[in-house]
Structures are given as C-alpha cells and as structure tokens.
Amino acid sequence: MIPVIILIKIADELGAVTLLGELLEPLMGILGLPSSMALVWATTMLTNLYAGLLVLINTDATLTVAQVTVLSSLLLISHGLPIEGMISKKAGVPMWAVLTLRIGGGVTFAWLQNVYYEYSAKNQHTAQILWQNEPVVGESYLQWAMGQAQSLFSIFLVIAVLITLLRLLKLLKIEQLMSLIMMPFLKILKVSKDAANLAVIGITLGLSYGGGLIINESKKGNLTAKDALITVLLLNLLHSIIEDTALVLLIGADLNMVLWARIVFSVCVMAIISHVHTLFSSRKEKQELHS
Secondary structure, rough: HHHHHHHHHHHHHOOOHHHHHHHHHHHHHHHOOOOOOOHHHHHHHHHOHHHHHHHHHHHOOOOEHHHHHHHHHHHHHHHOOHHHHHHHHHHOOOHHHHHHHHHHHHHHHHHHHHHHHHHHOOOOOOOOOOOOOOOOOOOHHHHHHHHHHHHOOOOOOHHHHHHHHHHHHHHHOOOOOOOOHHHHHHHHHOOOOHHHHHHHHHHHHHHHHHHHHHHHHHOOOOOOOHHHHHHHHHHHHOOOOOOHHHHHHHHOOOHHHHHHHHHHHHHHHHHHHHHHHHHHHHHHHHHHHHO
16 A cells, blocks of 8 residues: 555656546546546555545545445445456456456446435435545645555554454354345356355455355366356455445445445346356357257
8 A cells, every 4th residue: 555655646746646537537527526536446446445545535525425435336346456357367257357347337336326316315414434634735745654654554453443343243153144145146146056155255255265266166167167257257246245345334335335235236237247148158059059
C-alpha cells in the first residue's frame, strides 16, 4: 500500500489525478458518483480494497449511504485484477474473460443499484465513514507523510480487529452456516457437487485459496472443464464475502446490497453464462457428430 500511496501522490502533483477523473467522469456520473471516485476505483482494480479505501479517505468528497453502497459494490467485484486474473488464468479462464466479467459485472451491478436508489430515494443521508481525513491546504510533504502514517496505523488497527472477528466467526462455525446458505444457490448453476464445495470455500475464504484448490483438482481430473470454468468465474464475482463485506460496512455501505443483493446478482449472471455454455457445447457436439 505504501508504494501505491507514493505513486498516487506523485500522480496528483503531476495532474494525472485530475486527468483520470476527467476521463472517467462520464462513467462515474452514470453511477451517481463524484469524479474523484474514479481514482479510488482505478487504485482498487490495480491493487486491493484496502489501498482503494485509503485513497477514498484522502478525498474531500462527502458521500451518501447510497453512493457509498454503489461505490462499494463496484469495488467488491472489480478489485485486485492483476493478481486474481493470473490465478484465474492458471485455472483455465482467459484473462480477457476475467476482465470483461469483473469490470462489466461491477459496473452493471453498481448501475442497477444507482437506478434503484434514484427511483426509491432511499439511503440519501450522509454516510458515516470510519476514517476521516480532512484535507489541509498548503501542507508540506512532511505533514502529508505524517498524515498518511496515521491513516495506515488506523487501518492496521482495524484490520487486526477484523481478522480477530473473522477467527471468532470461524470458531463459531459461521462459515459452515454460510456454506449451507450458498448450496441451494449453487445448484442453479448445474455444476458437480465437488465444484460446488470448492465454490463455497472460495466464496467464504477468497479467490486465492478457492482458485488454488480448483487448479489442483482440475490437474487431478476431478473437475470437468465446465465445472472449473463456471466455478472460477463465479468466484471472480463473489469471494471473501465475510471479510470484504465487513470492510465496506466500515465506510457505511448498506449490508443488504453489498451482501445479499451481490449474491443474487452473481448467481443470476453465472446461471445465464452456464446456460449459454451448455447450449454452445451441445451445438458443438452435434456438429462434430454430423461431421
């Protein structure tokens, strides 16, 4: 995160932040977000949620709960693309498919929420963000560095508490409860039981862990090509739902949207992809038989 902070500071001094905001401003406007959120999204896509949230608290934007929820939904799906994209590639999913699904899926999910909030007029009150970083006019580089150090330390404390809570949830078998909740959804995707079990692991523990297991099982021949494809794509939309959800709740996101609506959205998207894949596979098999 520290190199990212320094690079962003340099980019800000050179005017790149303003340029990026101008380039992505039309998209941010469609999502009902200020243009300054473009840098938050770009940072999160290239790194991780923690770095993106650090950029967020360094902006002077005041966001409503609806805006924070829309932004959180975008970040939850479109983050850590270089690393998680490579993991998916090793599992047999092309990088272009991963990027298309995650960026397109993130924008679509965020746009749907923005439309809902605009028509319902819900959650229009100001969000209570855990971290607040008041911008200082004319601050020196030393003052800037000290402010960043304070922000990093506060994030360290929050992460420590978050990890402790996650371990507690594991001891209380909450992860097993999430598995039971997810299994009926996964049946819609028409994957094998082994693939569904691996999907649950990735959904709760993360793409890196779940993806690694899928790669291993695929090499052993325990998963079909379709099972591996559908499961990995699902994990790109939905993973680390306990940790990542808890993180965005700290900036005031709506739990129903960033958790339950995300689950429904991800399963619906993957059900469509699974159905289309089955149709193309059946058509291809028929063509091969005729030939």
